[in-house]
Amino acid sequence: MISRLGRSRAGWPAFIGVCLLIMLAVTGPIIWGERALAQDPSSALLPPSPDHWFGTDSLGRDLFARVMTASRLSLLMALAANAIGAAVGLGLGIVAAFSRGWLRRLLGRAIDVALSFPDILLAVIVITIVGMGVTGPVVAVGVAMIPGYARLALTLGASVAGRDYVDSARLLGLSGPRILVHYVLRNVAEPLLTSVCTSVGVALLSVSSLSFLGLGVQPPDFDWGAMLTEGVRYFYLSPAWALSSAALIALSGLTFGLLGEALAHGASARNGRRRRRATAPQAAGAGAAPRPGALVDAADLTVTVHEAAEPFDAVKSVSLQVAPGEAVGIVGESSSGKSLTAAAIADLLPPGIGVRAERLALDGQPLAGLPAAGRGRFLFEKVAMIYQDPMAALNPALRIGTQLTEGAIQHRRISRARAEQRARELLAEARLPDPERVMQSYPHELSGGMRQRVMIAMALMSEPKVIIADEPTTALDVTTQAAVLQVLDDARARRDSSLVLISHNLAVVANHVDRIVVMYAGSVMEVIGASVLAEHGPAHPYTLALLRSVVRTDQDRDQPLPSIPGSPASAPTAPGAAGAGGCPFVDRCPDAFEPCHTVPPLITLAVDHSSRCWLHLQDRPDGVAPVAAQR
Numbered sequence: 001m002i003s004r005l006g007r008s009r010a011g012w013p014a015f016i017g018v019c020l021l022i023m024l025a026v027t028g029p030i031i032w033g034e035r036a037l038a039q040d041p042s043s044a045l046l047p048p049s050p051d052h053w054f055g056t057d058s059l060g061r062d063l064f065a066r067v068m069t070a071s072r073l074s075l076l077m078a079l080a081a082n083a084i085g086a087a088v089g090l091g092l093g094i095v096a097a098f099s100r101g102w103l104r105r106l107l108g109r110a111i112d113v114a115l116s117f118p119d120i121l122l123a124v125i126v127i128t129i130v131g132m133g134v135t136g137p138v139v140a141v142g143v144a145m146i147p148g149y150a151r152l153a154l155t156l157g158a159s160v161a162g163r164d165y166v167d168s169a170r171l172l173g174l175s176g177p178r179i180l181v182h183y184v185l186r187n188v189a190e191p192l193l194t195s196v197c198t199s200v201g202v203a204l205l206s207v208s209s210l211s212f213l214g215l216g217v218q219p220p221d222f223d224w225g226a227m228l229t230e231g232v233r234y235f236y237l238s239p240a241w242a243l244s245s246a247a248l249i250a251l252s253g254l255t256f257g258l259l260g261e262a263l264a265h266g267a268s269a270r271n272g273r274r275r276r277r278a279t280a281p282q283a284a285g286a287g288a289a290p291r292p293g294a295l296v297d298a299a300d301l302t303v304t305v306h307e308a309a310e311p312f313d314a315v316k317s318v319s320l321q322v323a324p325g326e327a328v329g330i331v332g333e334s335s336s337g338k339s340l341t342a343a344a345i346a347d348l349l350p351p352g353i354g355v356r357a358e359r360l361a362l363d364g365q366p367l368a369g370l371p372a373a374g375r376g377r378f379l380f381e382k383v384a385m386i387y388q389d390p391m392a393a394l395n396p397a398l399r400i401g402t403q404l405t406e407g408a409i410q411h412r413r414i415s416r417a418r419a420e421q422r423a424r425e426l427l428a429e430a431r432l433p434d435p436e437r438v439m440q441s442y443p444h445e446l447s448g449g450m451r452q453r454v455m456i457a458m459a460l461m462s463e464p465k466v467i468i469a470d471e472p473t474t475a476l477d478v479t480t481q482a483a484v485l486q487v488l489d490d491a492r493a494r495r496d497s498s499l500v501l502i503s504h505n506l507a508v509v510a511n512h513v514d515r516i517v518v519m520y521a522g523s524v525m526e527v528i529g530a531s532v533l534a535e536h537g538p539a540h541p542y543t544l545a546l547l548r549s550v551v552r553t554d555q556d557r558d559q560p561l562p563s564i565p566g567s568p569a570s571a572p573t574a575p576g577a578a579g580a581g582g583c584p585f586v587d588r589c590p591d592a593f594e595p596c597h598t599v600p601p602l603i604t605l606a607v608d609h610s611s612r613c614w615l616h617l618q619d620r621p622d623g624v625a626p627v628a629a630q631r
């Protein structure tokens with residue numbers, strides 16, 4: 001923390017100022033306490049002099065001694081009020097950030113309403129209930145600070161709650177408190193610390209203001225605010241009295257403000273360096289019918305986004321079965337519902353998104369019936385997730401070794417040494433040079449390709465039955481993409497795990513899976529075996545367009561890059577979104593004809609091949625026979 005202060009120009013003055021204030025609070029009452037209380041009516045209201053540097057008050061007490069002595073009570077009250085506000089407010093905000101449904105909405109609204117109250121008004125109301133003195137203003141200011149802290153924690157918590165690494169931690173089945181401390185608080189600690197420091201100054205000003213208004217500390221106790229009240233009364237007689245108290249309040253507030261600013265500056269400088277280092281180059285079945293023994297078994301799966309202006313089904317009646325050892329690809333343009341389908345299978349849907357299904361089970365166990373107690377361990381053993389952006393999926397605040405081992409230590413009850421040994425083996429299997437160094441590294445110290453290999457090793461730590469890889473290579477360059485997919489293929493083949501591979505790129509996926517599910521605007525458009533695709537090509541115009549839009553190395557560079565005309569329809573706006581309007585692809589389909597304005601069914605064309613298109617059943621306008629009839 002001290003080195004962080006050194007990175008800002010305000011750092012050293014703030015540090016020295018805080019040290020001086022602490023010394024003053026500790027030694028002030030010891031050195032000057034007695035003199036501060038000694039009354040001498042014969043020397044009342046004297047101006048500053050060598051005997052009395054700030055003069056004397058109406059009872060002849062030395063004002064310099066009183067100001068110095070009051071520092072302890074003033075600072076302690078500010079710290080205590082800030083501690084109350086921070087403890088209650090941050091706790092409330094974190095609960096709100098991680099709660100779901102009505103509780104989250106209720107807490108969010110309550111925090112906003114409380115925030116709209118002026119702090120000082122809130123403090124005055126509380127003080128009339130608690131009473132004046134030393135405790136009253138502390139509680140009052142503490143309570144008045146709660147809404148601000150709660151809003152801060154809610155905003156910071158919500159920004160972290162949706163991160164991939166928090167989802168990964170959930171999938172590892174880590175306990176709620178551990179996720180909170182290691183994955184949430186560690187990643188918002190810097191802005192929180194900054195805010196807590198700055199707020200000590202705010203608390204000092206508030207407590208002093210209450211005393212100044214006569215609502216705070218009462219005689220015989222005295223703090224800077226109470227001294228200011230009397231000093232103002234005798235301002236024309238002895239201005240040093242009021243000015244010294246006011247100056248100390250202002251300087252202390254400024255010092256804590258500078259400290260907060262210096263910490264924030266240090267943190268942003270450090271993050272900047274992290275980012276720079278991170279970018280430096282480094283070495284480095286679908287079908288409704290249940291399949292017996294399917295590891296993933298989703299039938300009629302619908303995922304609804306409730307938190308949109310108009311709730312909508314982002315995934316519509318999707319059925320997906322994955323057999324043991326089978327690899328299934330999910331392909332489609334952006335917003336087609338691929339990630340939400342995968343998140344529903346892994347029981348990782350974020351708050352505000354609901355799921356309903358005729359069947360949704362992992363290894364024969366319906367997810368809806370999972371008991372809360374064993375849920376973490378069950379998911380840890382059955383399913384692992386590899387995300388698109390490994391930087392977002394790894395906790396930036398923990399070393400790789402810790403992240404790799406903690407799930408296994410918790411669920412497998414193996415020793416740390418054993419877990420670390422296993423992690424090193426898996427890092428080596430993921431072809432990472434020097435696994436020991438990688439174990440000791442933080443995510444930002446590795447290249448993108450290395451981080452994705454770490455994610456694969458992490459997924460394998462639980463020996464899961466199903467690996468879900470959500471666009472695992474999109475963020476990587478082409479050479480690294482191929483190497484990472486090869487690592488994934490080899491690791492899977494060695495264990496006979498199942499794979500759900502999500503991608504925009506049909507050509508890439510086709511080389512690594514047995515079956516491909518093509519999605520568009522939340523619906524399955526085609527399901528096709530990889531060998532059928534290689535032999536016959538796709539049947540659905542959308543799949544065909546996806547295939548044609550893949551950029552090839554032998555592409556004529558003078559020709560424009562291939563793409564599907566129009567923009568991808570999203571689930572809420574696509575035709576058919578409200579159950580009417582027809583095929584979702586109708587607006588962009590080159591083969592659209594009259595029947596496409598009603599929703600087509602998923603038609604079985606052959607073994608391992610079905611497609612949702614009227615072209616397969618009805619004569620086309622150009623007279624070509626329907627595809628189903630051609631097979």
Ligand SMILES: Nc1ncnc2c1ncn2[C@@H]1O[C@H](COP(=O)(O)OP(=O)(O)OP(=O)(O)O)[C@@H](O)[C@H]1O
Pocket residue numbers: 305307308314332333334335336337338339340341350353570571572
């Ligand atoms: N947390 C969320 N809150 C609100 N809407 C969401 C959320 N997650 C996804 N959606 C919406 O659901 C739809 C499907 O999203 P999803 O992420 O599953 O698509 P995708 O096919 O994986 O797209 P991409 O390839 O861009 O990741 C989109 O319209 C998206 O905007």
